[in-house]
């Protein structure tokens with residue numbers, strides 16, 4: 143195979159990144175065979191569709207009646223992932239599927255079955271798993287450089303307002319159109335920093351560590367959101383290592399973090415730590431004897447490295463590093479959290495702000511509370527958050 147024929151499924155949201163990469167960059171080993179998108183007027187947003195006569199369909203069934211694709215790239219709403227990935231593999235395509243892999247464990251297991259049956263792969267789009275510095279760090283962990291894991295933690299939050307929630311009919315929803323969605327910052331915008339911890343603790347390069355316990359405190363600040371929008375999570379992986387993770391969409395800052403601290407027997411790996419000259423935005427390990435190891439010299443790869451890896455694997459019959467299994471621990475955490483109660487934060491703890499044509503709900507002192515939780519491995523209720 144010299145040129146990988148790609149079917150792009152959904153180019154109106156995050157999927158626009160794949161469309162732009164393939165049409166604006168010089169990708170010589172792949173071509174767009176067709177697009178499937180239901181958004182009216184999408185050709186106006188991407189005039190190249192008409193200019194280059196790219197076949198545009200409303201559904202994948204019609205595409206496969208007339209075409210074949212080596213690779214399908216799926217960036218539809220999460221509750222459509224399972225059926226579309228299955229259909230594409232059954233119709234001869236490898237798949238690069240946006241995260242989360244799907245919305246139930248049964249469906250994720252079934253995708254593994256379909257992979258075996260069809261000989262096709264589904265790679266999941268957690269981009270950090272494809273970053274070369276992350277892979278180098280994982281290799282060092284696997285090689286025993288850091289010894290046994292003791293505790294991992296992460297804090298990342300991005301502010302999201304009404305515009306974000308109103309862009310579709312599933313953002314912030316527990317169900318949409320009768321299907322499980324469980325959309326939240328933990329499952330969507332801030333999924334990566336949690337998932338990568340399970341990935342780094344996987345027993346092999348292509349697996350993530352599964353979870354045996356999931357607990358946490360879930361809160362809703364924004365009263366228009368159905369699911370929680372603020373979460374402090376504690377999980378234990380199979381070997382008992384605890385992982386703490388803190389995220390929210392409701393704070394005064396545009397971003398908090400990402401901060402990460404991975405404690406191992408022989409040293410601690412940090413991301414976003416301030417060693418005196420401001421936060422260091424690269425993985426940096428400090429060994430117990432004081433030696434510092436930086437992963438900052440390793441080029442991360444392309445921004446959409448996952449796309450390039452999927453294209454290459456399609457050509458050489460290999461499987462990209464972020465397998466369906468790598469997505470399952472995160473999905474398990476999402477489903478376990480869905481069983482916990484969500485506490486509505488009282489109005490007196492909140493501020494409402496209009497900014498840049500958007501409106502935001504902010505929890506007072508959230509950053510301070512989360513930084514304390516992160517530092518001490520605690521939950522908001524344990525550090526005096528009166529929510």
Ligand SMILES: NC(=O)c1ccc[n+]([C@@H]2O[C@H](COP(=O)([O-])OP(=O)(O)OC[C@H]3O[C@@H](n4cnc5c(N)ncnc54)[C@H](O)[C@@H]3O)[C@@H](O)[C@H]2O)c1
Pocket residue numbers: 151152153154155156157178179180181200201217218219220222240241242267268269309310329330
């Ligand atoms: N990797 C990342 O960093 C990242 C970032 C954002 C979103 N995502 C993931 O991408 C996926 C989409 O998220 P989004 O924010 O773009 O959602 P969105 O709702 O904003 O956009 C979804 C797109 O899918 C299209 N669509 C809906 N139903 C379709 C169908 N049946 N066939 C074809 N197209 C259809 C919509 O018209 C729209 O263009 C989610 O799984 C999300 O988690 C990943």
